[in-house]
Amino acid sequence: MKPAAFDYYRPQSLDEALSLLAQYAGDAKPLAGGQSLIPAMNFRLATPAVLVDLNALSELSYINDGPDAVRVGGMTRQRTVERSATIAARTPLVTETMPFIAHPAIRNRGTIGGSLAHADPAAELPAVMLALNAGFTLRSSTGTRTVSSDDFFVGLFTTAVQPVELLTEILIPTTSARSGYAFQEISRRHGDFALVGVAASVTLDEQGLCTAARIGLLSVGDRPMLARHASAVLIGQTPSADTIEAAATAAATDDIDPSSDIHASAKYRRQLAKVLTKRTLTVAFDRVRSRG
Numbered sequence: 194m195k196p197a198a199f200d201y202y203r204p205q206s207l208d209e210a211l212s213l214l215a216q217y218a219g220d221a222k223p224l225a226g227g228q229s230l231i232p233a234m235n236f237r238l239a240t241p242a243v244l245v246d247l248n249a250l251s252e253l254s255y256i257n258d259g260p261d262a263v264r265v266g267g268m269t270r271q272r273t274v275e276r277s278a279t280i281a282a283r284t285p286l287v288t289e290t291m292p293f294i295a296h297p298a299i300r301n302r303g304t305i306g307g308s309l310a311h312a313d314p315a316a317e318l319p320a321v322m323l324a325l326n327a328g329f330t331l332r333s334s335t336g337t338r339t340v341s342s343d344d345f346f347v348g349l350f351t352t353a354v355q356p357v358e359l360l361t362e363i364l365i366p367t368t369s370a371r372s373g374y375a376f377q378e379i380s381r382r383h384g385d386f387a388l389v390g391v392a393a394s395v396t397l398d399e400q401g402l403c404t405a406a407r408i409g410l411l412s413v414g415d416r417p418m419l420a421r422h423a424s425a426v427l428i429g430q431t432p433s434a435d436t437i438e439a440a441a442t443a444a445a446t447d448d449i450d451p452s453s454d455i456h457a458s459a460k461y462r463r464q465l466a467k468v469l470t471k472r473t474l475t476v477a478f479d480r481v482r483s484r485g
């Protein structure tokens with residue numbers, strides 16, 4: 194057997210799952226799609242004593258539309274999110290991004306909650322949730338709390354989710370008529386983890402001034418990074434080519450701290466971050482303007 198020995202539970206309700214996590218505290222790991230956890234266990238990078246399999250919890254698989262946000266259950270498969278008409282209509286940046294995540298076979302099993310809780314700094318969805326300012330509902334056997342995307346990603350493969358908690362729901366704000374969005378990434382082959390990726394969400398007022406801009410970058414640090422300096426360059430401005438260039442430069446120089454590895458040098462990652470920030474902002478602003 195490749196993984197270390199573990200005990201296995203398949204709870205039939207959320208309450209039962211949360212009780213098991215409370216009972217085994219730091220020794221238990223939730224199993225969602227298994228697309229990251231099982232390989233990590235097979236390599237013995239993860240050696241949980243107990244697996245709490247969430248796959249029988251149909252109550253955590255849903256996409257519900259609301260006035261200001263779409264609520265997505267943590268166990269909703271990535272492929273379901275990708276194909277959802279509600280997501281496409283209400284928060285299209287998510288739909289645009291989904292095909293970049295791995296391959297269809299992996300998205301058939303992988304869940305939205307698993308990707309976000311895993312918090313791989315090279316993963317697409319964490320950067321997108323930062324750009325959209327999503328909220329995260331965390332439940333334990335003793336209560337429920339909501340964490341903003343700014344506070345959710347705390348380090349390398351580390352989030353605000355405590356060992357006794359589950360990420361049960363993601364609140365994804367809907368895209369307004371005056372908002373635009375875009376996602377782009379560069380990877381060696383389609384489906385590979387990206388060398389760098391950028392997700393942008395912007396808003397213009399009636400005069401064409403930028404009132405909001407959130408830019409999430411992936412593969413440029415130990416976690417998905419929000420480009421605050423780049424946003425500051427854009428807010429209150431008419432987004433001309435020069436302004437977008439200045440914002441992209443700020444993103445690449447002030448907002449990220451990429452490292453070199455076998456896939457790319459830090460210098461190359463900064464260059465990609467600049468180019469992709471420029472491209473995504475240009476597309477995002479054009480999308481608002483094209484709606485008039």
Ligand SMILES: Cc1cc2nc3c(=O)[nH]c(=O)nc-3n(C[C@H](O)[C@H](O)[C@H](O)COP(=O)(O)OP(=O)(O)OC[C@H]3O[C@@H](n4cnc5c(N)ncnc54)[C@H](O)[C@@H]3O)c2cc1C
Pocket residue numbers: 222223224225226227228229230231232267268293294295296299302303304305306307308310311313315316317318354358359360361384385386387
């Ligand atoms: C070949 C390959 C290529 C891939 N390429 C990409 C890629 O390009 N981009 C990308 O983003 N991803 C990629 N992935 C990862 C894939 O998207 C995974 O599906 C995802 O990272 C984890 O989701 P999962 O549902 O499989 O979670 P699991 O593997 O089951 O769990 C991952 C971690 O999250 C925890 N967890 C899961 N659900 C919850 C929850 N609801 N609450 C609290 N903790 C939870 C688990 O305990 C575990 O620690 C790839 C995977 C493979 C195998």
